[in-house]
Amino acid sequence: MRAPRSGAGGPGRPVDVDALPGEPVLSVRNLTTVFATRAGEFTAVDDVSFDVWPGECLGIVGESGSGKSVAALSILGLVDYPGGVAAGEIRFRGEDLRRLRPEALRALRGSRLAVVFQDPQTALNPLFTVGRQMTDFVRAHRRASTREATRLATEKLRLVGVSAPEQRLRAYPWELSGGLRQRVAIAMALLLDPELIIADEPTTALDVSIQAQIVELLVDLKQRLGFSLIFISHDLGVVSAVADRVLVMYAGRAVERGPVGETFAHPLHPYTAALVASAPTLESVRGRPLPTIPGSLPGPSDRPAGCVFAPRCPRAQPICWAEQPPLAPVLPGREAACHFPLLPDAPATTGTARG
Amino acid sequence: MRRFFLRRLAQNLLMLAFIVLAVFVIMRLTAGDPARIKAPIFASEDVLDRYRAEFGTDTPLPAQLVSFLSGIVRGDFGESFRYQEPVFSLIAQRLPQTAMLALSALLLAVGVALLLGVAGARRPDGWLDRLGQAIAAFGQSAPTFWIGLMLVLVFSLGLGWFPAVGFNGPQSLVLPAIAIALAVLPADLRVIRTAMIDGLAQEYIRTARAFGIPEWRITYVYALRNAALPLVTVVGIDLGYLLGGTIVAEVVFNYPGIGQLAIDAVNARDYPLVQAITIVTAAIFVFVNLGIDLLYMVLDPRIRIEA
Numbered sequence: 160m161r162a163p164r165s166g167a168g169g170p171g172r173p174v175d176v177d178a179l180p181g182e183p184v185l186s187v188r189n190l191t192t193v194f195a196t197r198a199g200e201f202t203a204v205d206d207v208s209f210d211v212w213p214g215e216c217l218g219i220v221g222e223s224g225s226g227k228s229v230a231a232l233s234i235l236g237l238v239d240y241p242g243g244v245a246a247g248e249i250r251f252r253g254e255d256l257r258r259l260r261p262e263a264l265r266a267l268r269g270s271r272l273a274v275v276f277q278d279p280q281t282a283l284n285p286l287f288t289v290g291r292q293m294t295d296f297v298r299a300h301r302r303a304s305t306r307e308a309t310r311l312a313t314e315k316l317r318l319v320g321v322s323a324p325e326q327r328l329r330a331y332p333w334e335l336s337g338g339l340r341q342r343v344a345i346a347m348a349l350l351l352d353p354e355l356i357i358a359d360e361p362t363t364a365l366d367v368s369i370q371a372q373i374v375e376l377l378v379d380l381k382q383r384l385g386f387s388l389i390f391i392s393h394d395l396g397v398v399s400a401v402a403d404r405v406l407v408m409y410a411g412r413a414v415e416r417g418p419v420g421e422t423f424a425h426p427l428h429p430y431t432a433a434l435v436a437s438a439p440t441l442e443s444v445r446g447r448p449l450p451t452i453p454g455s456l457p458g459p460s461d462r463p464a465g466c467v468f469a470p471r472c473p474r475a476q477p478i479c480w481a482e483q484p485p486l487a488p489v490l491p492g493r494e495a496a497c498h499f500p501l502l503p504d505a506p507a508t509t510g511t512a513r514g
Numbered sequence: 515m516r517r518f519f520l521r522r523l524a525q526n527l528l529m530l531a532f533i534v535l536a537v538f539v540i541m542r543l544t545a546g547d548p549a550r551i552k553a554p555i556f557a558s559e560d561v562l563d564r565y566r567a568e569f570g571t572d573t574p575l576p577a578q579l580v581s582f583l584s585g586i587v588r589g590d591f592g593e594s595f596r597y598q599e600p601v602f603s604l605i606a607q608r609l610p611q612t613a614m615l616a617l618s619a620l621l622l623a624v625g626v627a628l629l630l631g632v633a634g635a636r637r638p639d640g641w642l643d644r645l646g647q648a649i650a651a652f653g654q655s656a657p658t659f660w661i662g663l664m665l666v667l668v669f670s671l672g673l674g675w676f677p678a679v680g681f682n683g684p685q686s687l688v689l690p691a692i693a694i695a696l697a698v699l700p701a702d703l704r705v706i707r708t709a710m711i712d713g714l715a716q717e718y719i720r721t722a723r724a725f726g727i728p729e730w731r732i733t734y735v736y737a738l739r740n741a742a743l744p745l746v747t748v749v750g751i752d753l754g755y756l757l758g759g760t761i762v763a764e765v766v767f768n769y770p771g772i773g774q775l776a777i778d779a780v781n782a783r784d785y786p787l788v789q790a791i792t793i794v795t796a797a798i799f800v801f802v803n804l805g806i807d808l809l810y811m812v813l814d815p816r817i818r819i820e821a
């Protein structure tokens with residue numbers, strides 16, 4: 160499994176996780192999250208493994224319904240009934256969160272492990288002022304007077320570029336604009352200087368013009384404060400601006416993993432290639448319809464026995480239908496779960512079978 | 515917000531004035547001659563006239579209305595025909611008893627509804643949820659007087675735990691309060707359970723969990739806060755019902771409250787007493803509702819800003 164470090168990413172851009180010194184902040188192994196539905200069990204996250212290193216941003220991309228949010232919630236231990244993590248290890252700084260007592264996990268959430276949700280309109284409580292919510296969060300973890308907690312909240316709001324923070328603290332979330340609300344949500348995540356922030360599509364609900372500001376803010380904050388970041392999005396452009404490495408998910412499975420630049424420039428997995436081809440870019444000609452990936456995500460009942468992408472894959476061979484390819488190193492620092500990965504030097508149709 | 519409140523106050527006072535007038539007119543039109551009740555059966559017209567003069571029912575209706583209204587303004591509701599005591603002091607004796615009973619019943623109902631509703635919302639179809647549904651179904655189908663009689667049969671005549679009738683201390687409150695509470699409990703429970711399920715499903719609850727807010731706080735502060743408005747609404751409706759429910763319970767348990775007084779007064783065609791009780795009750799109802807409007811504004815910042 161151990162591949163040599165490629166070094167292509169330069170310093171501060173860990174490329175080959177296994178070759179980096181030190182310990183990952185978060186190490187997820189074989190995470191499997193299952194929902195009990197009327198039609199039977201539905202595996203929303205299927206045997207997914209990844210690491211997040213100190214100061215690194217891991218992007219997670221994939222179509223809607225591919226299990227990105229469920230993976231994030233699994234890490235936080237917040238998968239709602241009737242779902243639950245069925246298998247796997249979630250090591251945060253070496254500690255398996257699945258084995259932690261509920262109280263210890265609660266104490267961790269919001270202090271060392273924070274989250275920014277997609278839609279600040281619904282993620283913030285409309286019945287409490289911004290200040291009340293922020294001070295509540297502080298005081299769930301620390302003995303602090305209202306005064307101290309308020310001071311901390313003010314400081315963090317200032318840090319995320321909110322002007323007149325004292326005034327914002329007295330406002331209700333619905334009195335703020337969308338962009339401001341998301342800044343508040345980010346300030347909340349920063350309250351107790353977390354080591355890892357999970358941002359689940361933090362820009363999707365925002366206007367395009369504001370998306371860029373929020374992305375810029377997150378990048379800048381990460382650089383200055385040094386936290387690790389899991390950035391979930393289906394906007395490949397945003398992910399390539401923020402993330403160092405990327406994990407591509409499809410139908411609950413990790414299908415490709417690698418440095419973000421190389422992965423999007425030369426995808427190994429046909430699904431990643433299709434995702435890149437269907438992504439709107441600045442260069443894409445206006446008015447020309449974007450190519451879409453034919454077919455749709457397999458539902459709970461029609462997941463194939465082999466590769467989950469086989470039904471939609473232009474390169475599928477009989478073995479793809481029969482045998483599930485594991486996520487395995489293909490190139491230095493890059494992994495794909497494909498029998499016929501798109502190797503840069505090989506013509507598109509004549510990949511060699513592995514496994 | 516103040517404008518909104520003042521407007522509501524004016525509306526309610528107007529409604530109260532209308533009730534006062536309606537009570538006066540309806541009593542005169544339907545209740546008959548109180549002198550005939552008070553006087554011996556074969557009393558002569560002379561005797562009846564003396565009673566009428568004493569009661570003030572001999573003067574023309576407009577004159578009666580004027581003295582009635584000017585009395586109210588002075589806080590003087592006249593003297594009861596039957597008890598020959600100032601109506602005001604009669605009500606002042608009985609009202610606290612009824613208020614105590616109604617509040618006990620309300621606290622009991624809301625308390626149990628909160629406990630079972632929250633538990634039911636946290637774990638739908640759990641045993642506490644089922645228990646709540648069973649109690650609600652019982653309270654909804656069994657009439658208050660029947661529940662009252664059953665409670666007396668079992669707990670006072672049978673087990674001897676509580677007095678059956680009258681009022682001699684807080685233990686006399688228990689059975690009538692349970693009987694009344696069972697009538698309002700089903701609605702309370704349903705409202706709280708639904709609002710809590712809705713509250714717990716809000717995304718901001720997930721946010722609170724993700725930020726490490728303890729679970730008890732999420733339930734009893736965050737989600738319950740979401741249930742506060744429906745809860746206040748249903749308590750307002752309860753209070754309206756309690757006005758009637760306590761009358762039934764007071765009769766069954768022979769409890770010396772204002773409901774009993776009202777029934778005696780009606781039977782005796784005791785105009786001043788009936789009028790005063792009706793007006794006082796209506797005033798309580800109106801002001802409770804006003805208080806609930808005010809609570810709404812305090813509880814929902816969105817209403818507060820818009821108003």
Ligand SMILES: Nc1ncnc2c1ncn2[C@@H]1O[C@H](COP(=O)(O)OP(=O)(O)OP(=O)(O)O)[C@@H](O)[C@H]1O
Pocket residue numbers: 194196201203221222223224225226227228229230239240241242393
């Ligand atoms: N409470 C639930 N009960 C049953 N299935 C669920 C539940 N929550 C999520 N799922 C299923 O899990 C799968 C993954 O959902 P998830 O929300 O993680 O997708 P996603 O990748 O985050 O998509 P999006 O881009 O739309 O946010 C979906 O097929 C979804 O239907």
Ligand SMILES: [Mg+2]
Pocket residue numbers: 227228229359360
């Ligand atoms: Mg999602």
